[in-house]
Amino acid sequence: MAEQFSNREGIKGMINPTRYGLERVAYWMQRLSGLGLLAYLIGHIYETSTILNGKAAWNNMLSLTQTPGGHLVLVIVIGMCVFHTGNGIRLMISEGGKGIGRPGQPEYPYRASSLNYKQRLCIWVSIALAALAMMYGAGVLLGD
Amino acid sequence: MATVEVSTEKKAEPPQTSVPAPSKPKTITLRISRFNPSENAETKFEEFKIPVQKWTTVLEAILYVKENLDHSVAVRYSCRQASCGSCGMKINGKPRLACYTKISELESNVVTVEPMNNFPIIRDLAVDFKQLFSTHKKMKPFIINEESEVQPGAKEFIQTPQDLEKFLQFSYCIKCGLCNSACPTMATDKSFVGPQGLAQAYRYTADNRDQGKKDRLKIVDQSHGIWRCHFAGSCSNVCPKGVDPAMAIQLLRGYLLGFRK
Structure with missing residues (x-):
């Protein structure tokens, strides 16, 4: 059957965080923060590599990054880093089969035990920790 | 011949049960x-x-x-x-x-x-469910056991209720495809096994009558296999029968990571 009839959702469907609850939102945030951190890592390597061109080039780069805009980016990086770590630990534990409940007789209305309160709590804690870290980072970087 | 007199004074009253009138469409x-x-x-x-x-x-x-x-x-x-x-x-x-x-x-x-x-x-x-059924079949959805119970003289396999609970939930899959439709990995990877197939691989792997664990783990332990699942949980969110494929996949992964025997 021709590919155009395959009806695959594609990236648009993959990144849509609505429709399937908090776990899908966490999945989307994990992917987004992962890509953000990868972009930061590449930018950071480029930034620090300017030191190889001498002190003047390094100072020039610092004048670009040590601005309110640059600090705002760093605050976002802090948030992404904390959320990605917290949620990543949840995923590593869950993907080993821990904290996802036990198989049993499903009963109406068939709430999945793998999507339990422990999972949701861990997601909310990761979000809260990221928000707290961002607030602290903003206080240090953007404060007086 | 005995006759029964019916009193005409007391008329039969309609039952007092309140039947709600059909609501207006x-x-x-x-x-x-x-x-x-x-x-x-x-x-x-x-x-x-x-x-x-x-x-x-x-x-x-x-x-x-x-x-x-x-x-x-x-x-x-x-x-x-x-x-x-x-x-x-x-x-x-x-x-x-x-x-x-x-x-x-x-x-x-x-x-x-x-x-x-x-x-x-x-x-x-x-x-078209061709891919769903083909993936389902690839998981060898049957008990693999050399000592088949159809052999003459063989006895039935005994299972405790605890043994049964390990896989019963996953055997309720009706192959409706909703889980594969909701899966974010299926949205982009056309070769991915999908939550339905992976849940069925776990269903038979967890069955203590089965001896095909090695074969099935080999099938799912591939580049478009179990490692493409990122536990978004959407499959379990939409399952109409409470099968919880997300749980089955994580438990199956436990075998590959050595957390389960």
Whole structure:
């Protein structure tokens, strides 16, 4: 059957965080923060590599990054880093089969035990920790 | 011959049980996605006004259209009681069984039905399950045991209720494809095994009568296999039978990571 009839959702469907609850939102945030951190890592390597061109080039780069805009980016990086770590630990534990409940007789209305309160709590804690870290980072970087 | 006299003074009164009068039917708009690959490659939506009661299901609304308004709408259905897994479709943006979804629970006067994503469309709301069934078969969905119980003189395999609980939930899969339709990995990776196949691999692996664990783990431990699952949980969110494929996948991964024996 021709590919155009395959009806695959594609990236648009993959990144849509609505429709399937908090776990899908966490999945989307994990992917987004992962890509953000990868972009930061590449930018950071480029930034620090300017030191190889001498002190003047390094100072020039610092004048670009040590601005309110640059600090705002760093605050976002802090948030992404904390959320990605917290949620990543949840995923590593869950993907080993821990904290996802036990198989049993499903009963109406068939709430999945793998999507339990422990999972949701861990997601909310990761979000809260990221928000707290961002607030602290903003206080240090953007404060007086 | 004995006669029985019936008193005519006391007339039989109608029973006092209060039967609620049928509620007035409400009219909703049903938007049906129309697509016929033999005619053109464009999807269009057609709207129909449907009278519904609070118990009317989406499938009943579609069948109303077929009976009274447009008989050419293509839809697959069979049991009408969430047992056969035929009528999976996207209803107001989410994969659901049409026979198991009441229009009243959608809380909207406009109901949009589309074919499930991640499956090729045959026509309108009917999708092709070839890949789903082929993946299901690849998982060897049967008990592999050399000491088959059909051998003469062999006894039946004994299982405790605890042994049964380890896989029973996953054997309720009706192969409706809703989990594969909701999966974010299936949305982009056409070679991914998918939550349905992986859940079935776990169902037989966890069965203590089975001896095919090694074979099945080898099948799922591949680049488009179990490691492509990122535990978004959408498969379990949409499963109409409480199978919880996300749990099965994580438990199966436990075998590969050495947390389970």
